Amino acid sequence: xxxxxxxxxxxxxxxxxxxxxxxxxxxxxxxxxxxxxxxxxxxxxxxxxxxxxxxxxxxxxxxxxxxxxxxxxxxxxxxxxxxxxxxxxxxxxxxxxxxxxxxxxxxxxxxxxxxxxxxxxxxxxxx
Amino acid sequence: xxxxxxxxxxxxxxxxxxxxxxxxxxxxxxxxxxxxxxxxxxxxxxxxxxxxxxxxxxxxxxxxxxxxxxxxxxxxxxxxxxxxxxxxxxxxxxxxxxxxxxxxxxxxxxxxxxxxxxxxxxxxxxxxxxxxxxxxxxxxxxxxxxxxxxxxxxxxxxxxxxxxxxxxxxxxxxxxxxxxxxxxxxxxxxxxxxxxxxxxxxxxxxxxxxxxxxxxxxxxxxxxxxxxxxxxxxxxxxxxxxxxxxxxxxxxxxxxxxxxxxxxxxxxxxxxxxxxxxxxxxxxxxxxxxxxxxxxxxxxxxxxxxxxxxxxxxxxxxxxxx
Numbered sequence: 001x002x003x004x005x006x007x008x009x010x011x012x013x014x015x016x017x018x019x020x021x022x023x024x025x026x027x028x029x030x031x032x033x034x035x036x037x038x039x040x041x042x043x044x045x046x047x048x049x050x051x052x053x054x055x056x057x058x059x060x061x062x063x064x065x066x067x068x069x070x071x072x073x074x075x076x077x078x079x080x081x082x083x084x085x086x087x088x089x090x091x092x093x094x095x096x097x098x099x100x101x102x103x104x105x106x107x108x109x110x111x112x113x114x115x116x117x118x119x120x121x122x123x124x125x126x127x
Numbered sequence: 128x129x130x131x132x133x134x135x136x137x138x139x140x141x142x143x144x145x146x147x148x149x150x151x152x153x154x155x156x157x158x159x160x161x162x163x164x165x166x167x168x169x170x171x172x173x174x175x176x177x178x179x180x181x182x183x184x185x186x187x188x189x190x191x192x193x194x195x196x197x198x199x200x201x202x203x204x205x206x207x208x209x210x211x212x213x214x215x216x217x218x219x220x221x222x223x224x225x226x227x228x229x230x231x232x233x234x235x236x237x238x239x240x241x242x243x244x245x246x247x248x249x250x251x252x253x254x255x256x257x258x259x260x261x262x263x264x265x266x267x268x269x270x271x272x273x274x275x276x277x278x279x280x281x282x283x284x285x286x287x288x289x290x291x292x293x294x295x296x297x298x299x300x301x302x303x304x305x306x307x308x309x310x311x312x313x314x315x316x317x318x319x320x321x322x323x324x325x326x327x328x329x330x331x332x333x334x335x336x337x338x339x340x341x342x343x344x345x346x347x348x349x350x351x352x353x354x355x356x357x358x359x360x361x362x363x364x365x366x367x368x369x370x371x372x373x374x375x376x377x378x379x380x381x382x383x384x385x386x387x388x389x390x391x392x393x394x395x396x397x398x399x400x401x402x403x404x405x406x407x408x409x410x411x412x413x414x415x416x417x418x419x420x421x422x423x424x425x426x427x428x429x430x431x432x433x434x435x436x437x438x439x440x441x442x443x444x445x446x447x448x449x
Contacts, residue, residue, distance in 0.1 A: 035146045042153040049160040056168055064171055102160075109152035116148075 010071065012081035013051050016096045019043060022103050025110045043106050050102055051095060058088040248390030251281045255387045255432065263300045263409070263430065271298065274432060278385065282392055282448050286383045286434035293376055296362035298434060300409030302384065303402055304417045304427040310337040310352045311344055321353070325414035333360070333400035334378040354419075354445045355398025356382055356433065357411030362404070381436040381443065384412070386420045386429055392448035393419045394436060419447040 022043060026036050052071070056064055070080055085091050258273045260266070266274065271288040278286040288298045307319050307327040316327040318341070337352045338344035360366060360377050379396040386392075393416050402408045410433055417423040420431065436443055 029149070031146045031149070035150075039149060039153050042150075042157050046157045046160045049157075049164055053160070053164045053167065056164075056171075064168065068171055102156075105156050106153060109156065110149065113149050113152065 010048065010051070010080070011076045011078065012084045013095050016092060017044070017047060017099055019103055022106050022110070025107060029110070029114075043103070046106075047099055047102050050098055054095065054098055055084055055088060055091075058091075063087070247281055250390070251277065251385070251392070252388060252390035254281075255385065255390075259299060259387060259432075263297065265294075265297050266299055275434070278383070278392075278434070282383075284383055284392075284394070284443055284448070285437040287437050288434055290435040290437055291376070293373065293435075294364055295433070296359050296364070297409045299387075299432050300430070301407065301428055302356075302410040302412050302417075302420070302422065302431045302433075303406065303408040304423065305355075305357055305399065305401070305411040305413055307414060308332045308337070308352055308355065308398060310349065311340050312336065313341065322414035322418065328399075332357075332398050334374070334398060337398070350445050351379055351396045351398060353413060353415045354393060354395035355413045356384065356395050356416065357399040357401040358382075358397050358433070359402070359404070359409060360397070360400045381438055381441075381445075383434055383436050383448075384410070384416065384420060385432045386422065387432060388429065389421055391420045394443055394445050394448060396445065415446075 019040070023040065026039055029036075031039075055067065059067060067083070070077070070083070074080060088094070254277045255274065258270055258277065260270065266288060275285075275287055278284055288294060304325070305328075306325055307316060307322070309327065309331050314327075314336075316323050319327070332355070338348040358377070360374065363373065363377075366373055377397050379398065381394065381396055383392060383394045393412075395413070395416055398413070399411065402411045408428060410431065412420065412422070414423070417427060420429065422429040
């Protein structure tokens, strides 16, 4: 149960989420499955926040309340996808770009970590 | 989007494990997204964050999301409170409020319409599937009455399997795609404004032309050809005993078809006789009918209910029922 992937993206963009690269990078690091899942879920949650902000940025202010209410009441409803795609110009391509950027940020964090020596992380270096 | 300067070295002295280092970096990126969202939409989102959701009232998966302090989960799960939306000191003029309400109401209606339309179609399809027998054919009186009731409740259309003592050979059958029909002498496919790729039958339909000429054709006559059905009149009860009277009765008789899988509904008229028995199909639909029933791709056939529309005042328009 602890390792179970529980995060589910909102239906209107979940088809655009592809995180093969970050998943592969995390698979190559020596951490437990639970830790790997936790890190990946942070990535997924961040994507969701970014996508919701992106939509809010694009739709008129007067529609924010209705959009968020609909998001809350019917997160899996296909009508949400219809509304978003009609209201946000070129939504799918732009959302896909956004997801790619978010994944890049996390990939860079992993690369930074990999470049750091193990001795240094364990504090064995001299002062 | 800027890449966060993930500075592991600065904090590394305090980190005890590989995982903790990565977790900190990942959380930093996550918190950055939260901060940006809050920065721009504090009024809306803060109301969500500050709302306490009783854990008992939500499922276990959503409880995990909230316990992890995930904003995304809160966005989805916590209801908005409209009284929190007006910030302190804000004065709403009557014009601004009216404009805002109109815009909000339009959006509300837009969202409701999308949701309602899909839900109604799904509900209709489900109810029909629960009522219909496994086999195509003439429905029993009980099932027929049930289907009529379902259609009245969901569409407002008084649809019946028997009207004026007349019936078709079947009311639950397979419909296939037909071509356009000649609407008047000299008509051609080039003069049809839609779905020309479906072609046009080389001869008139069983009930003749829809109009006397191109110049005299009315909007009603044009729409009849758009939404016509072919039915096997020659197999209807008493056909051989009463051909001329029945033919006149069936001509442009208003009917309604329901795609039993999708809940799509189209009102049209009987515009031709067919299809041939050997095709295995019981009904035919014009190109526009098949498109609105969402049966215009692939095999271009599907299961439908076809009932007469009891509309003595002729108020039910032809076309898709939205």
